[in-house]
Amino acid sequence: MKEADHFRENADNCLHLAERADGEPAFRRYMRMAQGWRALALQQDWLDGEIPPVERKEVA
Known part of the structure; x- marks a missing residue:
C-alpha cells in the first residue's frame, strides 16, 4: 500500500470519529x-509523481 493511501485511511478514520x-x-x-x-x-501523491505540479499562469 502506498504511503498516500495510508494517509487517506487515517483521514477516513478521523471522519468516522467525527x-x-x-x-x-x-x-x-x-x-x-x-x-x-x-x-x-x-x-505525497505529488512527491511520488502521481499528480502533476500546479501550473502557474503568467501575468501579462
Whole structure:
C-alpha cells in the first residue's frame, strides 16, 4: 500500500470519529484532522509523481 493511501485511511478514520463525536468542538477537531491527512495524501501523491505540479499562469 502506498504511503498516500495510508494517509487517506487515517483521514477516513478521523471522519468516522467525527460522526461519533460528543459535541461540536470534538467534531470540528476530527474534521480538521481529516483535512490535514487528505492534504498530506495529495502532497505525497505529488512527491511520488502521481499528480502533476500546479501550473502557474503568467501575468501579462
